[in-house]
Amino acid sequence: MIEALRLMVLTRTFDEKATAMQRQGRFGTFSSVRGQEASVVGCSFALDPQKDWLAPQYRELPALIRHGYPIENFALYFMGNPRGGAIPENVNMLPLQISLAAQIPQATGVAWGLKLQGSDGVVVTFFGDGASSEGDVHESMNLAGVTKAPVIFFLQNNGWAISTPRKNQTAARSFAERALGYGIHGVTVDGNDLLAVHQVTEEAVARARAGEGATLIESVTYRTGAHNTADDPSRYIDQAELDEWVKKDPIERVENYLRAKGVWDDATAQAMRDECAAEIDEAMTKARAVPLAGPEALFDHVYVDPPARMEQQRTAWIERTAGA
Amino acid sequence: MIEALRLMVLTRTFDEKATAMQRQGRFGTFSSVRGQEASVVGCSFALDPQKDWLAPQYRELPALIRHGYPIENFALYFMGNPRGGAIPENVNMLPLQISLAAQIPQATGVAWGLKLQGSDGVVVTFFGDGASSEGDVHESMNLAGVTKAPVIFFLQNNGWAISTPRKNQTAARSFAERALGYGIHGVTVDGNDLLAVHQVTEEAVARARAGEGATLIESVTYRTGAHNTADDPSRYIDQAELDEWVKKDPIERVENYLRAKGVWDDATAQAMRDECAAEIDEAMTKARAVPLAGPEALFDHVYVDPPARMEQQRTAWIERTAGA
Amino acid sequence: MSEKTMIEAIRECMRQEMEADDKIVVIGEDVGKLGGVFRATDGLQAQFGDQRVVDMPLAEGVIIGSGIGLAISGLRPIIELQFLGFGHQAFHQIGQQVARLRFRSQGRHSLPLVIRSPYGGGVRTPELHSDAFEAYYTHTPGLKVVAPASAYDAKGLLAEAIAGDDPVLFLEPLKGYRLVKDEVPDERYRIPLGKLRVMREGTDVTLIAWSAASVMVNQAAEELAAQGISAEVLDLRSLTPLDIDGIAASVAKTGRVAVIQEAPLTGGFASEIIATIQEECFYSLQAPILRITAPDTPYPLGGVEDYFVPDAARVVAEVAALMSESA
Amino acid sequence: MSEKTMIEAIRECMRQEMEADDKIVVIGEDVGKLGGVFRATDGLQAQFGDQRVVDMPLAEGVIIGSGIGLAISGLRPIIELQFLGFGHQAFHQIGQQVARLRFRSQGRHSLPLVIRSPYGGGVRTPELHSDAFEAYYTHTPGLKVVAPASAYDAKGLLAEAIAGDDPVLFLEPLKGYRLVKDEVPDERYRIPLGKLRVMREGTDVTLIAWSAASVMVNQAAEELAAQGISAEVLDLRSLTPLDIDGIAASVAKTGRVAVIQEAPLTGGFASEIIATIQEECFYSLQAPILRITAPDTPYPLGGVEDYFVPDAARVVAEVAALMSESA
Numbered sequence A, B: 001m002i003e004a005l006r007l008m009v010l011t012r013t014f015d016e017k018a019t020a021m022q023r024q025g026r027f028g029t030f031s032s033v034r035g036q037e038a039s040v041v042g043c044s045f046a047l048d049p050q051k052d053w054l055a056p057q058y059r060e061l062p063a064l065i066r067h068g069y070p071i072e073n074f075a076l077y078f079m080g081n082p083r084g085g086a087i088p089e090n091v092n093m094l095p096l097q098i099s100l101a102a103q104i105p106q107a108t109g110v111a112w113g114l115k116l117q118g119s120d121g122v123v124v125t126f127f128g129d130g131a132s133s134e135g136d137v138h139e140s141m142n143l144a145g146v147t148k149a150p151v152i153f154f155l156q157n158n159g160w161a162i163s164t165p166r167k168n169q170t171a172a173r174s175f176a177e178r179a180l181g182y183g184i185h186g187v188t189v190d191g192n193d194l195l196a197v198h199q200v201t202e203e204a205v206a207r208a209r210a211g212e213g214a215t216l217i218e219s220v221t222y223r224t225g226a227h228n229t230a231d232d233p234s235r236y237i238d239q240a241e242l243d244e245w246v247k248k249d250p251i252e253r254v255e256n257y258l259r260a261k262g263v264w265d266d267a268t269a270q271a272m273r274d275e276c277a278a279e280i281d282e283a284m285t286k287a288r289a290v291p292l293a294g295p296e297a298l299f300d301h302v303y304v305d306p307p308a309r310m311e312q313q314r315t316a317w318i319e320r321t322a323g324a
Numbered sequence C, D: 001m002s003e004k005t006m007i008e009a010i011r012e013c014m015r016q017e018m019e020a021d022d023k024i025v026v027i028g029e030d031v032g033k034l035g036g037v038f039r040a041t042d043g044l045q046a047q048f049g050d051q052r053v054v055d056m057p058l059a060e061g062v063i064i065g066s067g068i069g070l071a072i073s074g075l076r077p078i079i080e081l082q083f084l085g086f087g088h089q090a091f092h093q094i095g096q097q098v099a100r101l102r103f104r105s106q107g108r109h110s111l112p113l114v115i116r117s118p119y120g121g122g123v124r125t126p127e128l129h130s131d132a133f134e135a136y137y138t139h140t141p142g143l144k145v146v147a148p149a150s151a152y153d154a155k156g157l158l159a160e161a162i163a164g165d166d167p168v169l170f171l172e173p174l175k176g177y178r179l180v181k182d183e184v185p186d187e188r189y190r191i192p193l194g195k196l197r198v199m200r201e202g203t204d205v206t207l208i209a210w211s212a213a214s215v216m217v218n219q220a221a222e223e224l225a226a227q228g229i230s231a232e233v234l235d236l237r238s239l240t241p242l243d244i245d246g247i248a249a250s251v252a253k254t255g256r257v258a259v260i261q262e263a264p265l266t267g268g269f270a271s272e273i274i275a276t277i278q279e280e281c282f283y284s285l286q287a288p289i290l291r292i293t294a295p296d297t298p299y300p301l302g303g304v305e306d307y308f309v310p311d312a313a314r315v316v317a318e319v320a321a322l323m324s325e326s327a
């Protein structure tokens, strides 16, 4: 639990640092996980990074870290450096997904493929209440039902899709109820309750490993920050609702729990914060030390076996830049 | 009821005639409604063609006829004559849809638009168990929930999508259960029971007119013919299952009911069949009398205000054909 | 008449057209209270209500598809695609349904519908937000594709698109939204589709572009002038219909051409223009027609996008080299 | 070696490759018991079981998208799109995900995946089944696009596509499935992508085509020969990569070119070829390069498709006219 808390604090620290840097023009537009840490971390700790896979949206830094994706890559990516997209060989992860819901069919395919090849790995894909309206989600849950693919559809209902509130997104009472229509398991959980999220995810993982197929988890939480660093939520947010949710801050909740258990105090809290700040500073420093890629970055990794025309363009582009 | 039976017999006659013509090369590939007549007709009779709209798939000739679309247009369309696509001004219908499920968002939009403009018209869209797997269906039902659009999603679960059986299409127990996930009404009905289909559709229409929004109707029926005239179901069909369903033929069922009531006998049945044969013969004759369009048909109706380049092509195409 | 940014001109156009015709509705993601992620619809929901300016569920397929339905029911939808890259999610609805409904119904259902979308790169957006995907849509019969470069044109062309009864994809240069500023009449007016704009007259070479690239190319032409090269700059304004006569007239005069596009080289709209020019003006051409484009690679992350999107320095250098080619 | 139809060659290729590599799986609509609506996969499910040859739910987006996932998990999927027109439903997965996964993951996830699809017109299919949509995919960096015209090429190119680690869209001429028949080795072999095939040598004019059009153009060349015109016919075989050197070599020899495509004119792949030729061979050209294409209209119903798709008579007439153009 302390480990989980640390991850929550770590990414809260990242979010604050990156937001500050973005204001100074030293970081790109990005979406913080603020308010949703328990949801992401609780899920993530139910996975085995050695054999399980992640198919993220873009707001789940804690899960990526736990799975082994370097923080500096995440930072580099949002600084606009293509090298940030690099996923280390041993990290079982799909790229961050910007095209909403597009990772979900892929996640389903990875899960199905693992099953076909006799692995007991499971796949978790994260997506938002907004993304849930895309056709890809339906097609994927349906395929997962038919193939009994070991995939967990982890829907973070954080109340908003940019400025669009949950009630404009769907008239369903709950998202989890959709599972029924695909013959998969569905469950709703308080996304600000670390232990509850962890438990429902563990159950889903166990079912998936046992060959019992997919689960849709609706994790009900709230985006207490802006949609991203370019967004101004004061234009649309319901302040009273926001205030309510800020009171339910998942980090405070865990800390209060630990305090009540007598295993947490201001000093340990501060020590953890300091440690996290140092770690984030280091990652940011590392990221900023990586030189921005040159024109070759346009051409690298597009193909295994590139067409001649693209290779000629590579040469021309590199020459032109050298000349300029 | 006699009127409904007549429509069922009429399209059965059409299907037989067109299939025979197709074998002789006088008709194109088309999909018959055989076995599903009660499902389509029962639904159709719950609508008011004056103000309600149809958004068909391709297998619902009886509904089109009742809505006022001329049989000869349907025939022309499947003979490959573009003029068959023409929808008369007073017929509230979208074109036949070949791109599966693509009509469903459109149907939802028509319904929503009627509502926004204060009409109490409703829209029925037909689609199959196969088409139901497309993302368009999810997106549409969800939008219908949010807008309370007066649309009826009439899903004909006929057991097959070409060769793909229902069980490979989805692991859901029923399709109708999906309604819950969108906050719309859902119901399953015996699609071979004319009166039952009629009744659930009437209820759905009443709800829609009353501003209570959309309904998903799953009409459970069976495709007792081939998928289309190019298909050979012996490669994949379950013969025992087919035999079961042939016994439940919807036309026989209505006739038996009427016989039991004492209002039907062999003579009346034969008279109706003769009448229908004459009507279909006439429609086919009419269709075959329509000259196949010339090259101008490529250009007609593409734009209201066509680009100059296309108009130059029109001239060139017509000249070339005249020259040839 | 007053100076307006492109986004102001677009917003003013929609407001005025909506005031004039209550059949016009605006639908899209975040177009309501937020006024769109670029504020194109700012204030419209407050003025016209949430039945005419509608925040849609996040699903481009049904946003376009229901827009088709709204049009069939008698309304005139303006649909905002939040970014053109998300048109892919609706590609079946745009490419096969929007573009073909009138044809498929043999004239029964015209489609007075405008799809507006921010378009093009240069502002360091996240992945998949910056690609210049116009060539997919210009190869789609039944659609019209409009791509203004000035605020004046944006207002007049959008008004024309809204007034017309054919579906129009209206591409708004993301980079120009706030950067481009020019004199725009306060009243309503329309500019016909299919007429290019000569941004700058010249005699030595014809430079052809559209959208944000036109602005950039016009700057390049200034620099070329300083080098003694007189470039005529054509801003196409609409890609479908295409002003072939306007292009041919310029090429007949200059005999040399460069076409500049933001999209990757292979199969871009520049290729179409070149194929057309060599058909129409073969005997006027003194040198091969030059393409200045992005390479055949995906749009990269923002940090390196300046290598990807053609810039004025590149245009100057390549056009100068073209001038020394002799026929 | 024996004479095989194109569909037989394709089926044999898949069977042999699946025998050689048990990571290969086939997924698609109706590919199982039915063996595909054109029987391309006939017998494969019986031989390899329903875990390697899978009838998918009817949803192209997840058919392609899950194919990506299968590849990431270590398999090598061959995906059958029942008709190319239904690629629109999966356009976001093909155009943005398939094409960019390797780039977006900076090399971590290569994508050994082949999308096979019947392609092109001429056999009176229903609406939206016959369009030649290749230009959408050739303008999509990260994809390769292959379009064989003979059974021999189909088998060898498909084997190469399956063996490669880049995603390939493999277009199979619907019209050629049973009509095209030629000598095909019984054993496995591969043909490299990016090398065109000279179907017929000639000296007066170069005719460039791909897929079913190549067969038609070759017939036209026979007729042209009877009229004393010696046409060289190039069958491109793969569109990405494109054999630019092979094209240039022929054009340098003949000085006259016609490019023939089934798709509508504006923005078709023919435009790309023309733009490239005039860049590479400007000074060899004796006349404008001719495009022989469908008009800028949607593919019509079958009854009038013969007006739409270019045929040999048209090629003969237009090429003959081209020969009388003088530079």
Ligand SMILES: Cc1ncc(C[n+]2csc(CCOP(=O)(O)OP(=O)(O)O)c2C)c(N)n1
Pocket (backbone or CB within 6 Å): A031, A059, A098, A099, A100, A101, A127, A128, A129, A130, A131, A132, A158, A160, A161, A162, A223, A227, C029, C058, C082, C086, C089
């Ligand atoms: C297909 C697609 N459509 C639109 C967008 C633009 N967009 C980016 S984030 C966002 C809202 C996403 O909301 P949600 O899925 O709830 O995730 P959250 O940001 O709340 O975590 C939108 C509309 C996109 N990235 N992709």
Ligand SMILES: Cc1ncc(C[n+]2csc(CCOP(=O)(O)OP(=O)(O)O)c2C)c(N)n1
Pocket (backbone or CB within 6 Å): B031, B059, B098, B099, B100, B101, B127, B128, B129, B130, B131, B132, B158, B160, B161, B162, B223, B227, D029, D058, D082, D086, D089
């Ligand atoms: C988007 C799309 N994908 C695939 C096809 C090819 N296709 C035509 S009919 C059909 C099966 C449809 O099954 P279903 O929706 O159940 O309707 P039914 O034919 O049973 O009435 C398929 C796969 C198509 N027309 N459109």
Ligand SMILES: [Mg+2]
Pocket (backbone or CB within 6 Å): A128, A129, A130, A156, A157, A158, A159, A160, A161, A162
């Ligand atoms: Mg959200």
Ligand SMILES: [Mg+2]
Pocket (backbone or CB within 6 Å): B128, B129, B130, B156, B157, B158, B159, B160, B161, B162
């Ligand atoms: Mg069916």
